[in-house]
Amino acid sequence: MGYLAIKNLSKSFQNNKVLDRINLDIEKGTFLSLLGPSGCGKTTTLRLIAGFERQDEGTINIGGNMIDRLPPYKRNIGLVFQNYALFPHMTVSQNIAYGLEQRNFTKGEIKKEVSKALEMVQLTGYENRKPRQLSGGQQQRVALARALVIKPSLLLLDESLSALDKKLRVDMQIELRQIQKNIGITTLFVTHDQEEAMTLSDQIAVMKDGKIIQIDTPQKIYEKPINTFVASFIGQSNFFYGKIKDHLQFELQNGQSFLLPHGDYSLNKGQDCIISIRPEKIRMDRNRPSHPHIQGKVKFITYVGNLSMYLIEALGLEIRVQNQNHNDGVPFEINDEIFLSWDSGNQSILFE
Amino acid sequence: MIKKGFGWLYTGIIFIFLYAPIAVLMLMSFNKSQYNSLPFQFSTRWYKDLANDQTLIDASLTSIYIAAVTAIFCVILATMLMLWIVQTKSKWKKWIDSLVILPLTIPWLILGLALLLLLNFLKLDKNYFVLLIGHIIVSLPYTVMVIKARLQSLDLTINEASASLGANEWTTFRKITLPLLFPAMLAGGFLAFVISFDNFILSYFLIPSGHSTLPIEIYSSIKFGFTPVINAVSTIILAGTTIVILFIIMVMKASLKYLFK
Numbered sequence: 001m002g003y004l005a006i007k008n009l010s011k012s013f014q015n016n017k018v019l020d021r022i023n024l025d026i027e028k029g030t031f032l033s034l035l036g037p038s039g040c041g042k043t044t045t046l047r048l049i050a051g052f053e054r055q056d057e058g059t060i061n062i063g064g065n066m067i068d069r070l071p072p073y074k075r076n077i078g079l080v081f082q083n084y085a086l087f088p089h090m091t092v093s094q095n096i097a098y099g100l101e102q103r104n105f106t107k108g109e110i111k112k113e114v115s116k117a118l119e120m121v122q123l124t125g126y127e128n129r130k131p132r133q134l135s136g137g138q139q140q141r142v143a144l145a146r147a148l149v150i151k152p153s154l155l156l157l158d159e160s161l162s163a164l165d166k167k168l169r170v171d172m173q174i175e176l177r178q179i180q181k182n183i184g185i186t187t188l189f190v191t192h193d194q195e196e197a198m199t200l201s202d203q204i205a206v207m208k209d210g211k212i213i214q215i216d217t218p219q220k221i222y223e224k225p226i227n228t229f230v231a232s233f234i235g236q237s238n239f240f241y242g243k244i245k246d247h248l249q250f251e252l253q254n255g256q257s258f259l260l261p262h263g264d265y266s267l268n269k270g271q272d273c274i275i276s277i278r279p280e281k282i283r284m285d286r287n288r289p290s291h292p293h294i295q296g297k298v299k300f301i302t303y304v305g306n307l308s309m310y311l312i313e314a315l316g317l318e319i320r321v322q323n324q325n326h327n328d329g330v331p332f333e334i335n336d337e338i339f340l341s342w343d344s345g346n347q348s349i350l351f352e
Numbered sequence: 353m354i355k356k357g358f359g360w361l362y363t364g365i366i367f368i369f370l371y372a373p374i375a376v377l378m379l380m381s382f383n384k385s386q387y388n389s390l391p392f393q394f395s396t397r398w399y400k401d402l403a404n405d406q407t408l409i410d411a412s413l414t415s416i417y418i419a420a421v422t423a424i425f426c427v428i429l430a431t432m433l434m435l436w437i438v439q440t441k442s443k444w445k446k447w448i449d450s451l452v453i454l455p456l457t458i459p460w461l462i463l464g465l466a467l468l469l470l471l472n473f474l475k476l477d478k479n480y481f482v483l484l485i486g487h488i489i490v491s492l493p494y495t496v497m498v499i500k501a502r503l504q505s506l507d508l509t510i511n512e513a514s515a516s517l518g519a520n521e522w523t524t525f526r527k528i529t530l531p532l533l534f535p536a537m538l539a540g541g542f543l544a545f546v547i548s549f550d551n552f553i554l555s556y557f558l559i560p561s562g563h564s565t566l567p568i569e570i571y572s573s574i575k576f577g578f579t580p581v582i583n584a585v586s587t588i589i590l591a592g593t594t595i596v597i598l599f600i601i602m603v604m605k606a607s608l609k610y611l612f613k
Binding site: 050051052071072073074075076077078079081083085086087088089098099102103146147150 | 507531
């Protein structure tokens with residue numbers, strides 16, 4: 001059993017099942033993101049762990065201690081809220097000292113811990129400011145310092161970066177990750193932003209409709225999604241719905257067929273399945289290649305600076321391809337006849 | 353330029369319309385004439401008379417006492433109720449929320465009559481208890497509105513933040529909710545005080561015989577011949593109220609600065 005162990009956690013609000021037997025088991029020091037669209041149950045999971053809601057069934061265990069019957073103030077969990085929830089009538093140092101006061105630290109100890117915490121988030125000198133006098137990024141750091149100064153057994157982050165503008169958010173991501181690694185604190189990060197989850201996490205749990213769909217490293221989640229939901233929620237993907245016939249033959253639902261890249265398909269032969277391939281994994285050629293390929297026509301081009309997105313019409317479908325631009329600009333034009341191909345290692349065979 | 357001058361004139365007329373009668377009353381409290389007649393001759397005679405008028409002093413003190421008790425009850429009730437309202441998921445929430453405000457629309461006359469009927473039904477004499485209930489019913493909506501507005505502007509996740517940092521409900525209330533709510537409680541309490549102090553009808557209907565409040569005294573003195581002592585007592589009340597308002601504005605300003613600076 002890992003450091004944070006959640007077993008069969010369920011929660012309903014007025015007959016609406018928000019969480020359906022969630023299981024989680026993560027090692028100490030892990031940064032785990034709960035990722036999913038709104039209403040998937042990620043925030044409820046966080047609120048159950050923090051103790052603001054009581055689960056209908058299931059258990060929560062941190063470091064070998066059952067915490068799911070304790071009130072929130074006895075759980076020793078650090079929380080950074082989406083809007084930071086700093087106490088508006090207190091200064092920065094009073095905000096950070098609050099948790100230590102509840103733990104009966106002496107005045108001297110509090111002063112020392114507060115200045116250490118401020119140093120950690122690079123806000124030394126801001127002791128006497130009020131939250132209103134701080135920028136969003138600074139408020140964020142105070143909230144982080146306030147949550148970490150109590151040496152919690154677990155850190156929970158509730159969409160904590162989403163209120164910041166993009167550039168600041170990227171800076172804070174790096175800083176957050178560094179602090180988290182230095183302290184080695186087990187962290188649960190709730191977010192709907194797949195990019196943020198990818199850059200920050202050791203592990204991502206993709207959630208949908210109150211269930212965890214897939215839990216894995218960011219790379220595995222991206223490269224080997226287990227179904228079309230994960231493949232389309234994290235990044236983009238082309239899906240070919242159909243059936244694997246003899247050899248490399250793939251018959252699409254619209255009756256057309258094409259040859260899959262070389263590989264072993266004997267396990268899935270004759271089965272209804274979905275071939276998933278990321279736009280950037282598809283090669284585009286002007287000349288007909290000797291290996292299996294799909295012939296198509298460029299319908300639309302979106303220029304994104306270093307790369308271009310192409311919409312290709314082929315097999316009665318629209319296929320998205322992402323391609324690096326050359327030194328002299330976009331290498332293809334609308335209505336160009338082109339040939340698409342990819343390696344079997346880059347595709348996923350999905351069943352739902 | 354002309355437009356600007358006209359604007360000032362317009363504002364001036366409105367202010368004269370609003371405050372001239374009050375200014376006249378205050379002036380007349382220092383006028384020697386028994387019949388509020390001119391020419392103006394300065395005198396503090398009516399203040400001296402007031403100092404000797406035990407009935408009027410007793411009535412004023414009764415009014416202050418009733419208003420103070422009403423205000424305290426209103427603040428406590430409104431705070432408890434609104435703290436419950438903002439966090440509850442009860443289906444009664446909507447109803448209670450509206451029912452507290454509803455007395456605003458009930459004429460005081462009818463409420464007074466209803467309470468009188470209640471006394472009659474219970475075969476009880478008029479008493480301060482029922483009088484206070486009446487005052488609280490009519491003052492509570494104002495306190496509720498002020499405190500509710502403040503609570504709604506507060507971010508309630510700070511209570512959860514407090515809990516996550518290890519503070520139990522009582523500590524959270526003491527250290528977080530109360531300091532943030534205090535200015536609104538003060539303002540709400542003052543409003544309740546003024547509403548109650550001013551109330552004639554309920555007091556007239558429900559006060560035990562032999563007792564009276566300031567509005568009742570003023571009313572009966574108008575009926576039986578008016579002396580400028582009433583002007584004097586009104587001036588003192590106005591001055592007192594103004595001082596309290598200034599004090600509250602100062603407290604609010606300080607605490608607002610404290611919050612937002």
